[in-house]
Amino acid sequence: MTAHVVNVLVSGVFHAAILFLVAAGLQVVFGVQKIFNLACGSFYALGAYVGVSAVQAFVDGGGAPALFIVPLVAGGLVAGLIGVVVERGLLRFIYDRDEAFQLLLTFAVVLMLEDLIRMTWGTAPTSTSGLYLVYGQVRLLGATVPTYNLIVIGASVVIAAGIGWLLTRTAFGRIVRAAAENREMAEALGVDMRSVYVRVFTLGSVLGTLGGALVIPSTAAMSEMGVELIVEAFAVVVIGGLGSMRGALAGALVVGVLRAAAIAVFPALEMLLIYLIVIGVLVLRPSGLFGKAVTA
Amino acid sequence: MRGSVAVGLALALGLALALPLIAPIYHVTLMLPFMAYGIALLGLNLLFGYAGLVSFGHALFLGIGAYAGAFLTTHTPVRSLEVILLTAMLAAALVAALVGALCVRYVKIYFGMLTLAFGMLFYTFVLKFYHLTGGDEGMRFLRPTLLGQPLSDMSKTAYLVGPYYYYSLALLVLATALMWRIVHSPFGLCLRTVRDNPLKAESLGLSVPRYRWHAFVVSAIYAAAGGVLLATPTGNVDPTLAYWTHSGSLVFMTLLGGFASFFGPLLGALVFIYLQDTVMSVFPYWRLVFGAILAVLVIFAPTGLAGLVDRALSARTARR
Numbered sequence: 001m002t003a004h005v006v007n008v009l010v011s012g013v014f015h016a017a018i019l020f021l022v023a024a025g026l027q028v029v030f031g032v033q034k035i036f037n038l039a040c041g042s043f044y045a046l047g048a049y050v051g052v053s054a055v056q057a058f059v060d061g062g063g064a065p066a067l068f069i070v071p072l073v074a075g076g077l078v079a080g081l082i083g084v085v086v087e088r089g090l091l092r093f094i095y096d097r098d099e100a101f102q103l104l105l106t107f108a109v110v111l112m113l114e115d116l117i118r119m120t121w122g123t124a125p126t127s128t129s130g131l132y133l134v135y136g137q138v139r140l141l142g143a144t145v146p147t148y149n150l151i152v153i154g155a156s157v158v159i160a161a162g163i164g165w166l167l168t169r170t171a172f173g174r175i176v177r178a179a180a181e182n183r184e185m186a187e188a189l190g191v192d193m194r195s196v197y198v199r200v201f202t203l204g205s206v207l208g209t210l211g212g213a214l215v216i217p218s219t220a221a222m223s224e225m226g227v228e229l230i231v232e233a234f235a236v237v238v239i240g241g242l243g244s245m246r247g248a249l250a251g252a253l254v255v256g257v258l259r260a261a262a263i264a265v266f267p268a269l270e271m272l273l274i275y276l277i278v279i280g281v282l283v284l285r286p287s288g289l290f291g292k293a294v295t296a
Numbered sequence: 297m298r299g300s301v302a303v304g305l306a307l308a309l310g311l312a313l314a315l316p317l318i319a320p321i322y323h324v325t326l327m328l329p330f331m332a333y334g335i336a337l338l339g340l341n342l343l344f345g346y347a348g349l350v351s352f353g354h355a356l357f358l359g360i361g362a363y364a365g366a367f368l369t370t371h372t373p374v375r376s377l378e379v380i381l382l383t384a385m386l387a388a389a390l391v392a393a394l395v396g397a398l399c400v401r402y403v404k405i406y407f408g409m410l411t412l413a414f415g416m417l418f419y420t421f422v423l424k425f426y427h428l429t430g431g432d433e434g435m436r437f438l439r440p441t442l443l444g445q446p447l448s449d450m451s452k453t454a455y456l457v458g459p460y461y462y463y464s465l466a467l468l469v470l471a472t473a474l475m476w477r478i479v480h481s482p483f484g485l486c487l488r489t490v491r492d493n494p495l496k497a498e499s500l501g502l503s504v505p506r507y508r509w510h511a512f513v514v515s516a517i518y519a520a521a522g523g524v525l526l527a528t529p530t531g532n533v534d535p536t537l538a539y540w541t542h543s544g545s546l547v548f549m550t551l552l553g554g555f556a557s558f559f560g561p562l563l564g565a566l567v568f569i570y571l572q573d574t575v576m577s578v579f580p581y582w583r584l585v586f587g588a589i590l591a592v593l594v595i596f597a598p599t600g601l602a603g604l605v606d607r608a609l610s611a612r613t614a615r616r
Binding site: 094111115 | 344350352398402404405406408409410412413414416417420421424425539540541544547548551581582583584586587588590591594595598
């Protein structure tokens with residue numbers, strides 16, 4: 001029984017760790033630029049594919065399998081540069097438009113990236129075959145857990161702490177928070193919003209692509225993984241509260257663990273349960289667990 | 297200006313009536329999804345264009361329409377398209393009354409998110425409740441009778457490009473005329489007031505949530521009728537009909553035609569269907585092309601094709 005619970009918990013927290021990264025990317029962009037970026041799921045898919053290719057090239061080139069995590073993370077980070085292209089090429093034209101148009105523009109990015117991925121990597125799923133268990137498994141309270149899952153959970157905690165440090169302890173973080181609070185005032189005080197926006201959006205996209213790269217040893221990369229993940233990330237930020245980092249962490253844990261529990265106990269419930277919670281939160285407390293009050 | 301619109305409409309209707317006689321069958325069958333989407337988008341634009349609310353979950357109501365038809369034709373002896381349409385519209389109205397009552401309390405991004413969540417709830421429901429809905433394989437939608445005529449001895453193509461085509465066209469004309477009445481009624485005017493200045497509307501004694509709620513229910517009824525018409529020709533319904541990307545495509549079509557114009561959504565549906573077909577026949581990655589088109593539209597022409605036509609027309613009158 002304990003073994004079963006531990007298994008469900010670890011897989012739930014592993015999923016939560018990945019979800020947190022993507023949702024954190026969504027939150028930082030929403031917090032500063034007030035854009036709900038539907039494309040963050042597509043960034044996640046792109047990161048996964050680039051991660052697979054990087055690892056394959058590394059292993060084919062004679063790299064030690066145990067070091068596969070190096071090209072994986074590097075691939076995820078490099079893929080994040082797509083954010084610069086999207087922000088400079090598209091988003092910067094529509095900051096003063098209605099939210100509906102901003103949402104639609106990110107939907108355009110979803111469509112384009114989905115096909116760009118199909119054009120580059122084909123339609124068949126690709127994976128890093130057999131590297132998932134290269135670090136072995138550990139026994140935890142009677143359950144056997146892949147060590148890789150624990151590494152990712154640890155990495156996600158470190159990244160969460162890193163974001164916290166970046167936002168609260170550095171000059172860039174202070175500027176970002178000032179810009180999120182009051183854009184005009186920050187601009188009047190001499191903050192170059194152009195550079196803040198491109199850096200914030202790139203930070204958001206790097207978190208998404210890194211999440212995609214890290215998930216990849218445990219599952220295959222598929223072209224639909226982006227549009228599927230975005231609705232989960234969406235659930236995370238609604239539950240946690242739009243724009244809040246602590247909310248992303250809490251929401252990711254709720255969604256990740258509940259989903260794993262639902263799959264284990266009553267598979268038909270899976271995402272149904274999550275959407276019911278999302279609707280409940282939106283109706284009863286639209287600001288989420290950690291968000292600011294919403295004015296309708 | 298008004299006269300030229302009337303002439304244009306008469307020409308378009310005449311062309312639509314003559315199409316099965318003069319055009320290749322293939323083009324006639326492409327008109328079927330256009331007419332189905334056309335009806336759904338007229339409803340969607342009551343929300344988007346006239347009430348200023350962008351729904352990212354409207355595929356929910358197309359899905360309800362399509363699944364209502366599939367359920368009736370496979371699990372009950374009902375075959376009459378009229379009964380199917382009425383049932384679908386009633387089901388959608390009931391669901392929309394509940395969902396809408398919650399959604400219209402919010403605007404902008406929160407309205408979009410709540411509608412998206414409800415759409416995905418329905419999607420997950422049809423995906424998971426396999427024994428009732430067929431799961432990801434979907435359900436068959438058997439050929440319905442039209443106005444009591446069984447028409448079962450006709451070949452599928454003859455049925456679709458003949459009676460079914462004219463049935464859809466009649467419904468589209470009816471739906472358009474009705475929507476024209478709605479948006480030009482006092483209700484339509486109040487809805488625009490609510491969109492442009494909710495505070496002022498409230499102080500004039502209009503109940504803002506109630507107007508939004510009514511618009512939501514009407515748009516859902518339109519979407520359900522569109523969903524039935526969309527599913528009949530394919531003969532099969534599956535959960536992707538209710539997926540959030542389908543909702544996104546509906547908003548895309550409306551924007552393509554022009555949400556600020558009454559006929560914009562119809563133009564958008566027509567161009568979307570034909571362009572998608574053309575692009576897919578030469579290049580398999582239609583999403584890439586359409587994503588680029590959507591990006592260009594949002595950035596440079598947010599009023600869509602109808603807006604571009606308007607601008608060209610007024611530029612010509614100005615030069616005269």
